[in-house]
Each structure stands twice: as C-alpha cells, then as structure tokens.
Amino acid sequence: MSSFVFTVGADALALRWPDGSVSTCPYVWLRDNCPSVLHPQTRERMFDLLSIPPDPRPRHVALADGLLVVTWAGEEHVSRFPLDWLARHRPGTRPADPADIPRVPWKGDFRIPRHDAAAILSDDGALAAWMADLARSGLAIVGGVADEVGAGSALAERIGFLRRTNFGITFEVVSRPDPNNLAYTAEHLPLHTDLPNQEIPPGFQFLHCLANAAEGGESMFADGIAIAEDLRAADPEAFRLLCTVPIPFRFHDAEADIAVHRPVLTPDDAGGIREIRYNAHIAGTFDMPAQLMADYYRAYRAFMTRTRQDRFVLSLRLAPGDMVAFDNRRTLHGRGRFHPNTGFRHLHGCYVDRGEFESRLRLLARHRPA
Amino acid sequence: MSSFVFTVGADALALRWPDGSVSTCPYVWLRDNCPSVLHPQTRERMFDLLSIPPDPRPRHVALADGLLVVTWAGEEHVSRFPLDWLARHRPGTRPADPADIPRVPWKGDFRIPRHDAAAILSDDGALAAWMADLARSGLAIVGGVADEVGAGSALAERIGFLRRTNFGITFEVVSRPDPNNLAYTAEHLPLHTDLPNQEIPPGFQFLHCLANAAEGGESMFADGIAIAEDLRAADPEAFRLLCTVPIPFRFHDAEADIAVHRPVLTPDDAGGIREIRYNAHIAGTFDMPAQLMADYYRAYRAFMTRTRQDRFVLSLRLAPGDMVAFDNRRTLHGRGRFHPNTGFRHLHGCYVDRGEFESRLRLLARHRPA
Numbered sequence: 001m002s003s004f005v006f007t008v009g010a011d012a013l014a015l016r017w018p019d020g021s022v023s024t025c026p027y028v029w030l031r032d033n034c035p036s037v038l039h040p041q042t043r044e045r046m047f048d049l050l051s052i053p054p055d056p057r058p059r060h061v062a063l064a065d066g067l068l069v070v071t072w073a074g075e076e077h078v079s080r081f082p083l084d085w086l087a088r089h090r091p092g093t094r095p096a097d098p099a100d101i102p103r104v105p106w107k108g109d110f111r112i113p114r115h116d117a118a119a120i121l122s123d124d125g126a127l128a129a130w131m132a133d134l135a136r137s138g139l140a141i142v143g144g145v146a147d148e149v150g151a152g153s154a155l156a157e158r159i160g161f162l163r164r165t166n167f168g169i170t171f172e173v174v175s176r177p178d179p180n181n182l183a184y185t186a187e188h189l190p191l192h193t194d195l196p197n198q199e200i201p202p203g204f205q206f207l208h209c210l211a212n213a214a215e216g217g218e219s220m221f222a223d224g225i226a227i228a229e230d231l232r233a234a235d236p237e238a239f240r241l242l243c244t245v246p247i248p249f250r251f252h253d254a255e256a257d258i259a260v261h262r263p264v265l266t267p268d269d270a271g272g273i274r275e276i277r278y279n280a281h282i283a284g285t286f287d288m289p290a291q292l293m294a295d296y297y298r299a300y301r302a303f304m305t306r307t308r309q310d311r312f313v314l315s316l317r318l319a320p321g322d323m324v325a326f327d328n329r330r331t332l333h334g335r336g337r338f339h340p341n342t343g344f345r346h347l348h349g350c351y352v353d354r355g356e357f358e359s360r361l362r363l364l365a366r367h368r369p370a
Numbered sequence: 371m372s373s374f375v376f377t378v379g380a381d382a383l384a385l386r387w388p389d390g391s392v393s394t395c396p397y398v399w400l401r402d403n404c405p406s407v408l409h410p411q412t413r414e415r416m417f418d419l420l421s422i423p424p425d426p427r428p429r430h431v432a433l434a435d436g437l438l439v440v441t442w443a444g445e446e447h448v449s450r451f452p453l454d455w456l457a458r459h460r461p462g463t464r465p466a467d468p469a470d471i472p473r474v475p476w477k478g479d480f481r482i483p484r485h486d487a488a489a490i491l492s493d494d495g496a497l498a499a500w501m502a503d504l505a506r507s508g509l510a511i512v513g514g515v516a517d518e519v520g521a522g523s524a525l526a527e528r529i530g531f532l533r534r535t536n537f538g539i540t541f542e543v544v545s546r547p548d549p550n551n552l553a554y555t556a557e558h559l560p561l562h563t564d565l566p567n568q569e570i571p572p573g574f575q576f577l578h579c580l581a582n583a584a585e586g587g588e589s590m591f592a593d594g595i596a597i598a599e600d601l602r603a604a605d606p607e608a609f610r611l612l613c614t615v616p617i618p619f620r621f622h623d624a625e626a627d628i629a630v631h632r633p634v635l636t637p638d639d640a641g642g643i644r645e646i647r648y649n650a651h652i653a654g655t656f657d658m659p660a661q662l663m664a665d666y667y668r669a670y671r672a673f674m675t676r677t678r679q680d681r682f683v684l685s686l687r688l689a690p691g692d693m694v695a696f697d698n699r700r701t702l703h704g705r706g707r708f709h710p711n712t713g714f715r716h717l718h719g720c721y722v723d724r725g726e727f728e729s730r731l732r733l734l735a736r737h738r739p740a
Contacts, residue, residue: 011664012660023660024660024661025660026660026663026664026667028663028664028667029656029660029663029667032656032667033655039552039555039557039651041548041549041550041555042549042550042551042552042554042555043622044551044552044651044652045650045651045652045653046552046557046651047650048560048650049650049667049670049671049674050671050674050675050678054667054668054671055664089655089657090657091656091657091658091659091660091663092657092658092659092660093657094618094631094657095655095657097629099629161534164531164534166729178411179411179412180411180412181412181414182409182412182414182416184412185409185411185412187409187416190418198725199570199723199724199725200569200570246639248464252413252732255733256729256733257729257732257733257736258725258726258728258729259467259469259728259732260725261464261639269616269631280415280417280418280419281409281414281415281416282414282415283415285403285459285465286399286402286461287459287460287461287462287463287464287465288461288462289461289462290382290393290394290395290396290399290461290462291394293396293398293399293461294381294396294398294425297396297398297399297402297419297424298424300419301419301420301424304419304420305420308420353569354569355568355569355628355630356536356628358628358629359536359626359627359628362622362627362629363625363626363627366627
C-alpha cells in the first residue's frame with residue numbers, strides 16, 4: 001500500500017489508490033460511517049446522525065497501522081477506517097454484490113440449460129450453478145425430479161421460502177370443472193407473466209410436471225427483456241409508453257379482488273428493465289385519457305406482436321420428472337390448448353420471491369471457496 | 371336516459387350523459403372491450419387484440435333496449451355495451467374502487483381511533499370500520515385482545531393471510547440475549563419503518579401487547595406522509611432528493627442477506643407518496659456520487675429532524691390486551707429504551723400486505739348494504 005495517498009480537501013478527503021484510481025470521501029459521509037457505530041451483535045447502525053453538526057470537519061488525518069485515522073474538529077471523536085473498507089466503499093460506485101448477475105437476453109433459438117434435481121438437493125455448488133443460470137437467463141429446467149407432489153417445491157425451497165398468493169402456497173395446474181383462472185382450464189394460454197395484478201408479482205416460478213399425457217399442451221417461453229429491448233430499438237416511443245402509462249390489472253373471484261395500475265415495463269435505476277407485467281387475460285379495461293389510447297394500443301400491439309414471433313418464442317414438451325423454473329417478471333410463459341379427454345396433464349407450481357433468491361445467492365457466495 | 375346522446379366521430383364515439391358530462395370512447399378501445407370477450411367462468415379476457423385490425427371502425431351505431439350497439443366495419447361482429455358499463459368506464463378516469471380511501475395526514479396531537487377485538491372477530495361491519503381507519507390514518511388501536519399468543523394475529527387474519535419474512539410468519543418482540551435485530555434488544559428504537567431492505571416492505575403491521583411491565587418502552591408513532599409533505603412545502607429540493615436518490619438498505623445475519631437500493635420516498639401516480647422507507651439503523655453506507663452527498667445528507671437530516679419533533683410525534687404506553695395496527699409504509703414507529711430487569715415486555719407481531727388489505731376492502735364492499 002506504499003502508493004496510497006490521501007489529500008485533505010475542503011469538503012472531502014481524496015484517496016489515490018495503488019492502481020491510480022481516486023475516490024472522493026466527503027467528510028459528512030466519513031463521519032456517518034465511522035466504524036465504531038455498529039451494534040456489536042446485530043451489526044446495525046447505532047449512530048445518531050443528528051448528534052453531530054451538519055458539516056463535520058477533520059482536525060487531523062493520518063495513516064497508521066493500515067488504518068486511516070481521522071480526528072474530528074469540535075468533538076472528542078476519532079474514527080479509524082480500515083483501508084480495505086475504504087477501497088470497497090467508494091462514493092459513486094455500488095459495492096460488488098454476488099446477487100448482481102448480469103442478465104443475458106435470449107431468443108427463440110435458446111438452448112435451455114438443464115440441471116439435476118439430486119445434485120441441487122445435496123450440493124450447494126449445484127444449487128448455485130442452477131441459480132446463476134436462472135439469474136442470467138431467467139429460464140432453466142431441472143430433470144430427475146421425484147414423481148411426487150412436493151418434490152418440485154422442495155427444490156424451490158432450497159432457494160428460499162415459498163411466496164404465498166391468493167392461489168395458495170403451492171398450486172395445481174390441471175383442467176378443473178369450475179376454474180377461477182384460465183390456467184385451470186384446457187384453453188390455450190398465450191405468453192404472459194403471472195399475477196401482474198399484485199403489487200409485486202412473484203419473482204421466480206417453478207412448475208413441476210407430474211403428468212403430461214394429454215394431446216397438446218406444449219409449453220412456450222420467451223424472454224420479455226429481449227422483446228422489450230427489440231421494441232426499444234425499433235420504436236422508442238412505443239417503448240416509452242409501455243414504461244410510463246399505468247394500465248389496470250385485476251383478478252377477482254369469490255375470495256379475492258386484487259388490482260393495481262402499473263406500466264407493462266418498469267425500468268430499473270440503470271436504464272434496464274426491472275420487471276415486466278404482461279398478461280392480456282387479466283389486464284382490465286384501459287383507462288388512460290382518450291387522446292393517449294390510439295398511441296398506447298399501437299405500442300401494446302407492437303409488444304404483443306413480438307410475443308407471437310418465432311424469432312423470440314421457443315416451445316417444448318415437458319416430460320414427467322421435469323421442472324421448469326423461470327423469472328416470472330422477465331420470462332413470459334404460455335401453453336398450447338390441450339385435450340383433457342386424451343390423457344391427464346398435471347403441473348405442480350410454486351413461487352419464490354426475488355428477495356429470497358438474491359439473499360440465497362449472497363449466502364452461497366459467503367461459503368464459496370475462493 | 372332520454373338525454374343520452376352519442377356522436378359518431380372519426381376515431382371515437384362521443385357520449386353525452388344526462389348530467390351533461392361527456393366521455394370519449396376511441397373505437398379501438400370499444401372493440402377491445404366488447405362484452406362478449408370474457409370467459410364465462412373465470413371472467414378473464416379471452417379476446418385476442420391481434421385478431422382485429424389496428425384501427426377498427428364502426429359501420430353502424432345504434433341505441434337499442436338500453437344497449438349501445440356497434441356493428442363493426444369489415445368483420446362480422448356486433449358489440450353490445452350496457453350503458454351503465456359505459457358510464458362506469460370513461461377513458462381518463464379510473465372506475466370507483468372501494469379500496470381507494472383517501473389518506474388523511476395527522477400530527478402529534480392525533481387521537482388514535484380505538485376498536486374492539488370481539489366486534490372485529492364477529493362482525494364484518496366492525497372489521498370494515500377498523501380497516502377504514504387504518505386506510506385513512508395508517509394507525510389504530512384494538513382493545514380487548516385475548517391474553518394469548520395468536521390472538522393478535524387472528525385479528526390480522528380477518529384482513530388477509532400473513533406476510534412471511536425472514537423473521538418468520540409472526541415474531542416476538544422481546545429483549546433477547548443474542549439479538550439479530552435492534553428490535554430484539556432493550557435499546558431505544560428511533561422512529562422507523564420495518565424492512566425497507568425488502569423489495570416491498572410489509573404493508574400493515576400488527577403488534578399485540580401481551581406484557582409491558584418493564585420501566586420505559588413507551589411506543590412512539592408519526593405520520594411519515596405528514597412529515598414528507600411538510601418537507602415538500604419547506605424544502606422542495608430536499609423532498610426531490612429523497613424521492614429520486616436510491617440509498618442502500620440491508621439486513622444480514624446467518625440466515626439471510628436481503629438488500630435493495632431504493633429512495634426514502636416513492637411517489638405514486640397522483641403526485642402523492644406510495645411508500646416510505648426510513649430506517650436509520652439498517653440503512654447501509656450511502657453510495658451516491660460524492661458531489662451529491664452534501665445535498666443528500668442535508669435532505670436526509672431535514673427528514674430525520676422532523677421525526678424528533680413533538681409536532682409530529684405522539685407517544686403512548688401500550689397496555690396488555692392492546693394491539694396497535696399501522697401502515698408500515700406510511701406510519702413510522704419506535705419505542706423508548708426499556709429496562710428488562712424491572713419487568714417483562716412482550717409484543718407479538720405480524721404483517722399483512724397491502725394487496726390482501728385492499729382485496730378485503732373490495733370484498734367487504736360487495737356485501738355492504740346499500
């Protein structure tokens with residue numbers, strides 16, 4: 001660390017690191033992050049920001065024993081910052097996060113990664129590899145799942161606890177005599193995301209195929225991010241409307257009436273797409289101003305049109321023992337109409353939310369061999 | 371309905387209602403909402419928007435038997451709209467929603483509404499009245515709760531199923547020898563919202579007081595909306611920074627590592643505030659650009675300062691048998707330091723999310739006598 005240099009400025013300390021990079025550390029930020037402020041057991045912040053003046057200034061700054069030692073003016077307080085903490089925390093950059101796995105868009109020719117149920121159940125490395133594929137592509141298949149209800153959700157629970165919804169903690173996708181949802185019929189289900197009518201639609205979805213003997217019922221998938229980015233490039237105004245105009249989504253039956261207004265596309269801080277809500281069969285009656293409607297319908301149709309194009313859509317037939325897992329806020333899923341009189345079709349489904357998913361990635365990274 | 375008049379325009383039908391108001395119904399919107407498109411059982415939309423041309427036009431429009439009958443040009447299709455449907459669905463306005471109860475801001479002199487546990491358990495009207503107070507004020511107390519663990523969460527479950535988090539489905543607020551969270555110590559807990567480190571912090575929180583014999587430990591509450599609106603009026607730039615600059619929130623222990631970047635204030639579509647994330651003890655190290663920090667800290671301190679002012683904060687001592695319920699994304703809560711050697715203090719807590727809350731309001735409104 002011989003070439004580490006600090007410069008005491010008017011409002012901030014400038015640090016020059018051995019690799020030549022510079023970080024700027026405002027004094028108020030340094031004072032707020034004095035390492036002495038964490039609760040010894042909970043590691044939560046005990047410091048009261050209002051206990052110090054709004055503009056703390058250093059009286060003395062020194063480098064000693066690998067620590068940056070700041071003695072504050074006007075108060076009896078000394079802060080000792082480990083250099084590796086300062087190297088990890090540089091204003092203007094987010095610290096590395098093992099849950100931050102870049103998404104790679106895919107199209108209709110995507111080869112879905114396959115993983116093995118037994119390995120995921122017994123080995124954290126196999127779990128991490130499956131989750132990394134899910135984070136990257138938003139779609140993966142697990143083979144060799146035991147032929148029993150609960151075998152699929154046991155795999156999902158390796159990631160985190162299940163997200164309960166008005167359909168329960170788990171759900172059975174079968175054709176029912178008295179359906180409250182198109183999934184529970186034998187109808188064609190166009191590509192969609194589940195539960196866009198929720199404040200936060202479920203993060204990841206898991207569908208374990210227990211039986212698929214009926215004619216028809218092939219599964220279809222498309223990467224909503226690839227579709228949205230294609231639309232952004234081809235028609236920026238349509239993309240903008242889908243990002244900004246809230247539309248109503250609603251599900252209601254005897255037990256629930258869950259509704260929100262949200263845009264189809266929700267951007268993230270970095271200019272990408274945080275989540276997609278696309279589900280033509282539970283979209284409500286559009287209620288934007290009349291003068292917006294012609295343009296909005298054009299934009300919506302432009303997105304919808306892409307969900308029917310072979311360049312974006314892949315289809316496959318799930319076999320008993322397969323479980324498909326996908327990012328429900330990114331990957332659109334659907335199925336062809338099937339013929340319940342020709343055989344039984346049964347998927348067992350559940351959800352795990354994004355928060356639990358990311359938490360597990362961080363925990364797995366703690367124990368990963370370097 | 372004698373003075374109902376429709377005018378066939380180039381792109382839209384104009385409707386003049388008996389009260390003189392006018393609604394504009396673009397043809398593409400009318401065609402998309404033809405009442406024949408709903409699944410008979412699920413009431414979900416079966417219509418494929420791409421099955422019609424992008425610009426449908428009427429060949430003939432007539433009023434017959436209280437229905438607006440539109441015969442479409444170029445396709446063999448007739449749509450029959452009930453007038454009351456058209457009256458409820460007017461482009462540019464959202465249909466009335468029983469869950470949309472206006473929030474009324476309050477300050478430190480607020481008299482918290484009280485409700486009765488037995489009534490809520492047995493009577494839907496009492497349940498609706500309690501929920502209306504919670505929606506309006508974000509804070510209410512239920513008295514007469516049975517002296518047993520689970521009596522409070524049974525009241526919460528009258529609203530909807532409980533939100534599970536990394537702390538469980540329910541949680542016990544007691545001083546513990548090995549806490550993973552400041553709530554589980556005897557420390558002073560400054561005003562905060564719970565779990566801002568989650569993608570969606572829990573909607574409503576319920577704390578049932580089973581014992582409160584320790585010295586200290588008074589409960590404190592403040593209306594985060596009142597504070598935010600006061601800040602908006604006094605310092606619009608500070609308000610803007612709190613609405614737009616994401617800051618890190620993180621909780622991590624042996625079992626979980628849950629983190630997001632989000633602004634303290636999340637605006638809603640109408641210019642109000644959808645949710646507040648304010649929790650100084652699990653805010654992480656700020657990582658916005660250095661040149662933003664001085665202004666951001668000033669804005670953050672301006673919010674924080676208000677959370678200490680008597681004009682905003684009320685305090686009270688919960689008695690055994692009381693349950694406090696509050697909107698966790700609006701109402702800040704805290705407690706004074708208590709002295710565990712002087713007596714036992716025990717709160718039993720749980721959460722119900724906003725989606726379930728609003729769903730229950732809609733279901734209750736279905737059965738309400740007119």
